Amino acid sequence: MASCDAGPAVVQSEERPAREVSQVRPLLTEAERRHYLEGWRKRAREGEAARERARDLALAKARQAARVAREKYGIRRTVLFGSLAARAFDEDSDVDLCVEGIESEGLYYSLHADLERELLPLRLHLVLWEDLDRNPPGRELRQEIEARGVDLG
Numbered sequence: 001m002a003s004c005d006a007g008p009a010v011v012q013s014e015e016r017p018a019r020e021v022s023q024v025r026p027l028l029t030e031a032e033r034r035h036y037l038e039g040w041r042k043r044a045r046e047g048e049a050a051r052e053r054a055r056d057l058a059l060a061k062a063r064q065a066a067r068v069a070r071e072k073y074g075i076r077r078t079v080l081f082g083s084l085a086a087r088a089f090d091e092d093s094d095v096d097l098c099v100e101g102i103e104s105e106g107l108y109y110s111l112h113a114d115l116e117r118e119l120l121p122l123r124l125h126l127v128l129w130e131d132l133d134r135n136p137p138g139r140e141l142r143q144e145i146e147a148r149g150v151d152l153g
């Protein structure tokens with residue numbers, strides 16, 4: 001019987017020289033890259049236009065809410081603050097309003113409910129001007145509202 005030498009198998013491979021970077025085909029051709037960038041820019045413009053329309057609608061609703069507050073509740077002044085006033089409004093933002101001159105604290109909940117209805121589907125954050133001096137965070141918010149708020153009447 002013939003013996004077979006079953007030593008370890010050696011697999012030889014040819015070493016391939018590394019290609020120069022300039023020889024590697026880019027993932028996209030120049031035409032494909034331009035097409036991709038054009039589509040990306042178009043979507044960005046459309047998104048910005050949609051955000052601007054949402055902001056304009058939210059601002060119109062905030063003005064209407066201020067009118068309701070003035071006419072129905074005798075509110076002297078409504079100030080818009082936060083992301084909508086700062087032109088940073090997006091789909092996750094609420095509408096921040098500060099009202100001055102509510103006759104009684106008991107009217108707050110009725111006012112809040114009416115303003116929420118005016119702003120639907122947006123969320124409302126309602127602050128009473130008279131409450132802002134009661135604690136340090138309120139005083140800071142008052143300074144922010146005075147500096148950057150938009151008076152809606």
